[in-house]
Amino acid sequence: MKGIIGILVVAAALATGAYAFTATNTVPSSSAGSGSGTISGYTVSAIAYTLNATTPSNIDSMTFTLNASATTAKAKVVSGSTTYTDCTIAGGVNVTCDFSPDIAITTADQLSVIATS
Numbered sequence: 001m002k003g004i005i006g007i008l009v010v011a012a013a014l015a016t017g018a019y020a021f022t023a024t025n026t027v028p029s030s031s032a033g034s035g036s037g038t039i040s041g042y043t044v045s046a047i048a049y050t051l052n053a054t055t056p057s058n059i060d061s062m063t064f065t066l067n068a069s070a071t072t073a074k075a076k077v078v079s080g081s082t083t084y085t086d087c088t089i090a091g092g093v094n095v096t097c098d099f100s101p102d103i104a105i106t107t108a109d110q111l112s113v114i115a116t117s
Contacts, residue, residue: 058102
């Protein structure tokens with residue numbers, strides 16, 4: 001009987017010691033979840049190209065207006081190109097893209113705009 005009591009005392013001490021070590025863990029709060037929202041496109045209007053003053057067969061820059069406010073805009077005018085030019089935005093909707101190097105008019109065949117808010 002003394003042996004069983006001794007084993008129970010040792011088991012209780014080990015269980016209490018293990019609990020003491022695990023009770024000191026601190027886990028910060030965190031968040032998880034999912035949601036959805038509508039993704040709508042922009043309407044681009046008032047497109048204007050500025051030709052290079054020295055070489056008027058090259059497009060130096062372009063401007064256009066978006067129908068809704070954006071924080072980022074990029075554009076390209078050559079369909080075969082994978083390079084988009086970073087544009088500046090004034091007032092959330094007035095966009096200016098300065099092409100560097102300039103784009104030859106003969107290669108400009110499609111305006112593609114990426115904008116996000």
